Amino acid sequence: MEKLKNAASCCCRTMEWKQESIGVGAELLHQMLQFPSRLLKASLSLATIASIESSLLHLFVAKQVSSLSGGPGSGKGTQCSKIVSQFGFTHLSAGELLREEAKSDTEQGIMIKNLMHEGKLVPSEIIVKLLLKAMLQSGSDRFVVDGFPRNEENRQAYEKIINVEPEFILFIDCPKEELERRILSRNQERDDDNIDTIRRRFEVFQEATLPVVQYYEKRGKLRRVDGAKSPDEVFKDVKPIFEQLNTQIDK
Numbered sequence: 001m002e003k004l005k006n007a008a009s010c011c012c013r014t015m016e017w018k019q020e021s022i023g024v025g026a027e028l029l030h031q032m033l034q035f036p037s038r039l040l041k042a043s044l045s046l047a048t049i050a051s052i053e054s055s056l057l058h059l060f061v062a063k064q065v066s067s068l069s070g071g072p073g074s075g076k077g078t079q080c081s082k083i084v085s086q087f088g089f090t091h092l093s094a095g096e097l098l099r100e101e102a103k104s105d106t107e108q109g110i111m112i113k114n115l116m117h118e119g120k121l122v123p124s125e126i127i128v129k130l131l132l133k134a135m136l137q138s139g140s141d142r143f144v145v146d147g148f149p150r151n152e153e154n155r156q157a158y159e160k161i162i163n164v165e166p167e168f169i170l171f172i173d174c175p176k177e178e179l180e181r182r183i184l185s186r187n188q189e190r191d192d193d194n195i196d197t198i199r200r201r202f203e204v205f206q207e208a209t210l211p212v213v214q215y216y217e218k219r220g221k222l223r224r225v226d227g228a229k230s231p232d233e234v235f236k237d238v239k240p241i242f243e244q245l246n247t248q249i250d251k
C-alpha cells in the first residue's frame, strides 16, 4: 500500500511536467478505484483520492467544459454529435455512462438500472466519479457534457470534485408534446423510453433540472436555443455559441 501511495504522489509530480503521462495517471487511478474500500480506508483517505483525481484533471485535462441541458428527447445527443464533428470536443453523455455501468451485474449496476427504469436520478457521487474517470481516460482537454448536471446536488458535487465550472450551459428548449413524440419514436430499445417512465422523467426535469438551469441563467451562463426546429436548423443556432468558445480557447 505504501508503494501505491508513493506511486500516486510520484505520478502527480511527473504529470506536472508531462501531459502525455495522463494515460499512466488514468490507469493508476483506475486501479485505485478498483481497490476494496476497506483497503482504501486503511491507506489513502477518500478525500485524498478525490483530491488527487481532481488535481490530475485540473492540471492537465479540463481546459474547457460546457454542458448541454434540455428535456428528455430535446436533441442533446443529436447536437453533441454535430458539435464533436465540427469542433472536436469530447462528448461525454452522463446517460450513456450510466447505461454502460448498468450493464454490470454488480450491486451498483443493478441499483443504477432500477433507478433509470423508474426515471429517477442516480446519486451524484456515482455519476461524478464516472464523468471524472471518462475525462481522465479520454486524454482530451475540451469536453461537452451531455445531460448533466441534473439537479442542484449534481451541480455542487461536480463543481467541487471536477473543480471546473462549466463555461456555459446550452439549453435546448422544446415543447413537452414534441419531446414525447420524439422519444416514443426514438427506437433505441431503451428501457426508460416507455410512456410511464417518460412522464416521470418530465417531472424530474421540471422539478430538479430546471432550477439548475435557472441557477446558471442568473450567473449569465445560460445559452438557450429553440429545439423545436430540424436538427440542422438547431445546429445553426448552436454553432456560433461554440465558435465563440473556440475563439476564447485559441486566445
Ligand SMILES: Nc1ncnc2c1ncn2[C@@H]1O[C@H](COP(=O)(O)OP(=O)(O)O)[C@@H](O)[C@H]1O
Pocket: 070, 071, 072, 073, 074, 075, 076, 077, 078, 079, 182, 183, 185, 186, 187, 227, 228, 229, 230, 231, 232, 234
Ligand atoms: N431537432 C430535431 N427534430 C426532430 N427530431 C429530432 C431532433 N433532434 C433529435 N431528434 C430525434 O429525437 C430523438 C431524441 O433525440 P436525442 O438526441 O436522443 O435526445 P436527448 O439526447 O436529448 O435525449 C432521436 O430519435 C433523434 O433522432
Ligand SMILES: O=c1ccn([C@@H]2O[C@H](COP(=O)(O)OP(=O)(O)O)[C@@H](O)[C@H]2O)c(=O)[nH]1
Pocket: 070, 071, 072, 073, 074, 094, 095, 096, 098, 115, 116, 117, 119, 120, 121, 122, 123, 127, 146, 147, 148, 149, 150, 154, 192, 201
Ligand atoms: O446525470 C444524470 C444523467 C442521467 N441520469 C439517468 O439517466 C436517465 C437517462 O438520461 P439521458 O440523459 O440518457 O436521457 P434523456 O432522458 O435526457 O433522454 C435519466 O432519466 C436518469 O435516470 C441520471 O440519473 N443522472
